[in-house]
Amino acid sequence: MLHLTRRADYAIRGMVFLATKPGQEMASLKEIAAQVDVPQALLAKIFQQFGKFGLVRSCRGTGGGFILGRSPEKITLLEIVEAAEGPISMNRCLVGKGLCDREKFCTVHPVWMEVQDKMKDILGSVTLKDLAGG
Amino acid sequence: MLHLTRRADYAIRGMVFLATKPGQEMASLKEIAAQVDVPQALLAKIFQQFGKFGLVRSCRGTGGGFILGRSPEKITLLEIVEAAEGPISMNRCLVGKGLCDREKFCTVHPVWMEVQDKMKDILGSVTLKDLAGG
DNA sequence: TTATATAGGACAAAAAAAGTCTTATTTAAG
C-alpha cells in the first residue's frame, strides 16, 4: 500500500538509538528493543541481517551487543530502508528490464522512475547523524 | 514493500486506455480488460469504486460500459492512485496526528513528510492527457 | 563451568492483496 513496512520502521528506530547513544557504546538487544519499543526477537533478525551489510557490528557473550558498523554520518536512511526491505522499486516493472510486457509503450513508467529517483535522493541525503542530532 | 499495489497499476492501465480511446467513446469492461491485460472481475470492482469518485461514468445494459468522468487533463495520476489504494501515507505515523507515541521526538517524521510531499507533487502534476498523448 | 549474548533456521499467526462467484438491477433491442 505504498508505505514503509514495520520492519524498516523498527530498523530505523534501532539504528537511530545506536547513533544517539552517548559515546556510541555497545548496546544489547534487550536494551535497544525496550527503549525503542520493538519486539526483541524481531530486532534480532533485523540486526543480524544488518551485520552482513556492515551497518552494525556485534559481540556475543556477556556484555555483548550491537554497535554501528560505521560512523553515523556515513550511514544514510536509504541504506537502512533498503537493507531492511530490499531495493526500493515503485512498481514491478521497475525492478529490472524485460519484466514487464508493457514496458515499451508504457507512458507511466518514466513517472514512476522519477518518483523513485526523487525518493532515493531524499533518503540518501539524510544520515544517521542528522537523525540523531538535536 | 514500498511499492504500488497491482490494484493501482490495473486502475491506471484502465484509465489510460479510456483516455486513449479515439473520441473517448464508451468502452465495455470486457474490451478494456482484454486490451490492458487485467482480470475483468477485478477491473469491475475498481471502476465501480471509481464511479463514486467521479473518475468514471458508467452505463448499464446492452452497449453500456465506462467512460472518463472528466476530461483527461483534469484527472491526475495522484487521484487515480489514491482512489485505488487510499491516501498515500509513507508511514503509519503520517496517517494522522496522535497515532504514534513517538511523534513528538521522532526525527524521521519530517523526512517521510518530505518524501511524501514530493511524491504527491510529482503524481499530482501528471494528468491522463500526459499519459495518453503521444 | 556457568550465565549471558548473538546466529541462524524453522515455523506459526495475522494481515493484506488478489481473485472469483453469485445475485441484483438496468438498459437496449427484438
Next chain:
DNA sequence: CTTAAATAAGACTTTTTTTGTCCTATATAA
C-alpha cells in the same frame, strides 16, 4: 413484454506478504 448484455454490490476464497515466535547452536566474559 421478453431477452440478452452490461454494470452494481456483496460474500467469499485463495494467495502472498508481513509479522512474530521458538528452538538450537555458538561465542564470550566472569
